[in-house]
Amino acid sequence: MTALMDATIEQVAALGAVTEMLVSVERTIGSLLAARDGLLALGSRLAVETAEQSEEPSADGVDLAMRAVAAEFGAALRVSDRTLQRRMLDAELLVTRFPRVWRAQGAGVISAAHARIIVDAGTHLDDETRREEYSERMVAFARTESANRVGREARRVADRLQPRTVDARHADARQERRVWLTNRADGMAELSIFGPAALVHGAFDRVTAMAKAAAAGGEVVECAHGSRSGRPHDGRTLGQTRCDIALDLLLTGAPAGHDTTDGMLARITPTVSVTVPVMTLLGSGTVPAELNGCVPIDGRTARLLAGSAAGWDRVLTHPITAAVLAVDRYRPSAELRRHLTARDSRCRFPTCGYAARDCDLDHTEDHALGGTTDADNLGHLCRRHHVLKHRTPWHVEHLGDGTFAWTSPTGQVHIDRPRAQNAETFTEDDSPPF
Structure with a gap:
């Protein structure tokens, strides 16, 4: 039986109606994404304008302003501010350098995928006249073609309009490896x-x-x-x-x-960090081991790594809440640092996922101003958010029990609590594990 040959008139009509609605929804999504890019680009411009108002404008000041705005957006949207800053830069590129492409997406003429491919292929067109010619030709081509076909044509057209040689462009592109x-x-x-x-x-x-x-x-x-x-x-x-x-x-x-x-x-040998509940290590647990605090791994690999390790930390957790109670090691080192690494597991800025081992251990209240060196005044911050804390209007307060309250430049408060430990918990009704 040939597909749809036996479809009734009503079924074919329903399929046509669904197709029309799908096209309409896709155009609406593209328009909304274009509107979002406009807002992100506006945030980028606000950051630049704010930085340029300082007494000594600098590239470093612009970068810090961008970080602060991206952190404001990211915390509000529960998205990494690194991701938001990349989106802001991409949006600024689309809106300011390829306005015809941006308007076409906003009007539903092309999709966000079409726009992204056109911009990527034409990024290195520095001459505004050539860039406008390129945009006009590609928007017209994209009206009736799929994104993958647009990509091939866009690279060809951009290359013909590009006055710089392939060798010169490749030399620049190598810097991004x-x-x-x-x-x-x-x-x-x-x-x-x-x-x-x-x-x-x-x-x-x-x-x-x-x-x-x-x-x-x-x-x-x-x-x-x-x-x-x-x-x-x-x-x-x-x-x-x-x-x-x-x-x-x-x-x-x-x-x-x-x-x-x-x-x-x-x-040099590779190093990874594995957190594995003791019951899982023994082969009877239900909570999987975690690699570097973020990726579940199979029990066989976890046992292999644990068995071959020269030494490992033991994190003692509460059997009900899984909160960190203590950390020890068969080969002890700095106890407080181990405790904080186990408690934080990652950067303590909201939405950031950088592993604690790649972060700075920061005094929440500056040590030079009387801040104590203990678990209630220390936390891990990646270098990006360490700088953000000290050189922008963002402010952080330690509320105790490893909980941080971050206040953004607009006064929004974002709470960051310690990540739940990778440990099994029990209730009073659970049978003893042994």
């Missing part, structure tokens, strides 16, 4: 690399060739991350083998092109 981590569900994560195409494609081709060679035969070995490699009958796909080999190279390989004569970089 980076590696970043994205956590995923079920104990998984993504490691992304943005770099020169020739090198990235070459690395991918080499890993692929290694994966194919491993599938063709070889000795079964235990990889550094617990996977098995070798036999053609081990059941892995090419993608799985490619992943296992790439992780092995990153975890155990030496960067020959960057290492010192004494092999300093080759001696």
Whole structure:
């Protein structure tokens, strides 16, 4: 039976009505997103204007003003202020440099996806006349084409209108090379690399060739991350083998092109932090272990890491509330620092997720002004929010029990409480665990 051949007139009419409504909703969403970009761009301009009013305007002052405004927006929306600041910069780029594209999105002529692709491809068009010509041509093209087709055409048109050579543009683009981590569900994560195409494609081709060679035969070995490699009958796909080999190279390989004569970089080993309830460690718990305070991982991996660790902290928690009671270690170090790392687990600015181990330990009340060095006056702040606290109108107060109250420049108060510990809790009705 051919699909929809037996549909009634009423069903076809209903499908047409749903399609029309879907198109209308998509246009409305695009218009609202354009309105949001307008507001974000306005916030960016307010930050710049405020910074320029100071007696000694500077790039550092503009950046601090942007941080303060982004923090105001982020705390109100419960979104990371880093994310908001990136959105503000993107919105400013769209609204001020590509106003025709922004207006077309606001009118529902093109979608937000179309607008983003057009702006990305034309970002390096510095001449306003060429940029306007580019915008006009691409908005007209995008009216009847999908976003992926617009992307191909946009890159072609932008390249023809760009007076700078590919070599010059590539030299600038290389400055943006980076590696970043994205956590995923079920104990998984993504490691992304943005770099020169020739090198990235070459690395991918080499890993692929290694994966194919491993599938063709070889000795079964235990990889550094617990996977098995070798036999053609081990059941892995090419993608799985490619992943296992790439992780092995990153975890155990030496960067020959960057290492010192004494092999300093080759001696560096990876470090992760795992929080695992004792019942889970024993194999009978229901709360999964956590990696670096944010990613659940499987029990086998947690037990493997715990068993091979030279030392580990024991965090004693309340059996009902899971609040931190004490922290000790089989090889003790600074007790207070361990306690605060366990209590905070992350930066204590609302919406920030930076791990405590990557943060500064800050006195809420300045030590030079009489602030005490204890758990009720200390908290972890990432460098960004440490600077925000000291150099912008944002103010923080420690309410006790690890609770912080942040007051924004507009007077809004945002409460940040310690993250619940990764521990099992019990009620009086629960059976004893042993």
